[in-house]
Amino acid sequence: MATINGAVIPVTPLQQNCSVFWDDEAKLATVIDPGGDAPRIVEMLEVQGLTVEQILLTHGHFDHAAGVQALNRLIAERQGAPVPIVGPHRDDAFLLDALAEDGAAFGILEAQPVTPDRWLDEGETVTIAGKDFAIYHCPGHSPGSLVYVNEEARFAIVGDVLFQGSIGRTDFPYGDHDALISGIRAKLFPLGDDITFICGHGPGSTFGAERLGNPFVGEGR
Numbered sequence: 001m002a003t004i005n006g007a008v009i010p011v012t013p014l015q016q017n018c019s020v021f022w023d024d025e026a027k028l029a030t031v032i033d034p035g036g037d038a039p040r041i042v043e044m045l046e047v048q049g050l051t052v053e054q055i056l057l058t059h060g061h062f063d064h065a066a067g068v069q070a071l072n073r074l075i076a077e078r079q080g081a082p083v084p085i086v087g088p089h090r091d092d093a094f095l096l097d098a099l100a101e102d103g104a105a106f107g108i109l110e111a112q113p114v115t116p117d118r119w120l121d122e123g124e125t126v127t128i129a130g131k132d133f134a135i136y137h138c139p140g141h142s143p144g145s146l147v148y149v150n151e152e153a154r155f156a157i158v159g160d161v162l163f164q165g166s167i168g169r170t171d172f173p174y175g176d177h178d179a180l181i182s183g184i185r186a187k188l189f190p191l192g193d194d195i196t197f198i199c200g201h202g203p204g205s206t207f208g209a210e211r212l213g214n215p216f217v218g219e220g221r
């Protein structure tokens with residue numbers, strides 16, 4: 001059976017986590033949240049000998065999506081055609097429409113608006129590196145934030161919903177602190193303490209460690 005491989009590439013001066021997952025046999029890769037530094041991402045793809053099959057987004061913030069168009073142009077040069085842009089939930093469309101302005105405000109000049117080829121929603125699945133991932137809609141940090149979970153591998157990709165020792169910021173006009181906390185507790189923690197996750201910033205963790213010790217959503221709170 002093909003194994004799933006992954007690498008996290010911190011991108012831009014903000015050092016947010018772009019990640020790449022691929023299967024060993026077909027060498028087909030999914031790039032998740034390319035916030036910028038598209039040439040560095042392509043360099044990594046070349047080193048590993050990977051063909052990109054899709055770009056996947058966890059949510060619409062510029063630090064996760066500003067590099068999508070630049071990356072897809074480089075992919076088109078390498079592979080002959082751009083790849084589909086998949087996710088997030090369509091409630092983040094207004095953020096993806098505003099990427100050029102939001103990115104420029106933070107000096108990410110390659111930022112361009114993005115219209116995904118496929119929006120995703122809870123209850124659907126998305127295939128990453130040959131494995132099916134369940135989709136959970138966890139709004140609050142952004143209205144369209146999605147979490148991708150492969151229960152068999154006990155692995156989740158949570159974007160900016162949950163961090164090691166923290167949760168996504170909700171001090172935006174559209175932020176919803178209570179929705180974020182109840183989403184994490186009602187949808188993610190019941191999946192199991194042993195699920196390991198990677199997130200949009202900093203190191204990953206497990207649902208169990210956060211269920212116990214996270215100061216925002218932990219039980220000790």
Ligand SMILES: [Zn+2]
Nearest residue numbers: 059061141160
């Ligand atoms: Zn975000």
Ligand SMILES: [Zn+2]
Nearest residue numbers: 016063160200
């Ligand atoms: Zn972020």
